[in-house]
Ligand SMILES: O=c1nc[nH]c2c1ncn2[C@H]1C[C@H](O)[C@@H](COP(=O)(O)OP(=O)(O)OP(=O)(O)O)O1
């Protein structure tokens with residue numbers, strides 16, 4: 001985690017997509033500094049000369065990085081450049097890739113009097129998704145966002161969205177990613193709540209924050225490693241919650257996730273973490289080799305306790321799916337082997353998973369309960 005108090009944003013895209021206009025407007029509204037890499041290359045001579053054919057500088061990337069490193073590491077920059085893969089991951093909090101229709105791009109580049117070869121290359125690059133691909137290859141998928149930039153209205157709405165991302169980044173101790181930007185509060189009458197979510201799992205935490213960000217519940221978190229008892233899954237969660245409340249001496253929220261194979265009468269269930277660590281994705285698939293039925297349930301159980309002397313209250317969400325060979329990025333647990341309607345959790349956009357997941361369903365119940373309990 002960076003120590004920046006302000007985020008760094010890259011605004012990238014094929015020349016002509018509107019990077020600079022976006023950057024300028026955004027800088028004006030947020031107070032972040034617009035860093036035109038073009039200008040740095042020129043002013044600080046981070047190049048190996050002028051390319052006549054392309055009518056552009058031949059950039060010396062090492063020199064460029066050296067020239068901006070000290071400033072950018074402090075945070076607070078909007079980086080305006082048609083490439084993004086050169087900036088180290090640790091510098092960057094959000095990558096916006098602007099996209100534009102070929103026709104609009106052609107007009108803009110012709111107006112700029114681009115040489116034919118450069119015009120063609122840039123049109124090809126836009127059509128072939130070169131920059132979005134580059135961005136996705138270079139940064140975590142949660143921080144890469146593709147936005148349309150065909151006219152002034154789109155620019156206005158893009159800048160508003162980035163602005164609200166920026167506000168939540170500042171307010172919510174550096175929330176990573178784009179999830180929950182411009183959310184709709186469905187419980188406007190509820191008194192704001194802050195819940196202390198006790199978990200050792202960073203992926204869970206970021207999903208919970210993303211799912212709840214629309215409403216009046218904010219999350220603080222403490223990572224406690226709570227040993228988990230054996231037994232029925234509700235008992236595991238209740239026990240975990242009671243012990244967390246005891247240690248914290250205050251209100252707590254905990255969560256336990258189970259993956260239940262129907263052919264195995266619900267196992268591994270609460271033991272999934274241990275099974276996953278020992279057997280891996282393939283081993284979990286093998287457990288079902290002898291069975292026709294590959295169906296499974298992802299079960300998420302939150303427990304909330306108002307304090308050490310209070311009985312935990314449970315909120316449970318279940319999503320039905322099936323166990324398949326791993327597909328998609330393997331950042332979070334068993335996401336790559338749990339398939340829901342043709343896609344594994346890992347293959348889905350985070351925002352898609354967060355609409356249909358076991359965790360989202362459980363949090364919907366939790367929010368409903370808090371809204372009733374805390375409304376005046
Ligand atoms: O949406 C999910 N998609 C894929 N995998 C998931 C998901 N949610 C939990 N998981 C994994 C993490 C752990 O291997 C096991 C649950 O164990 P579980 O005890 O609930 O989680 P944990 O020990 O990592 O965190 P905590 O400190 O909240 O107990 O399933």
Ligand SMILES: [Mg+2]
Nearest residue numbers: 200226228273
């Ligand atoms: Mg655990």
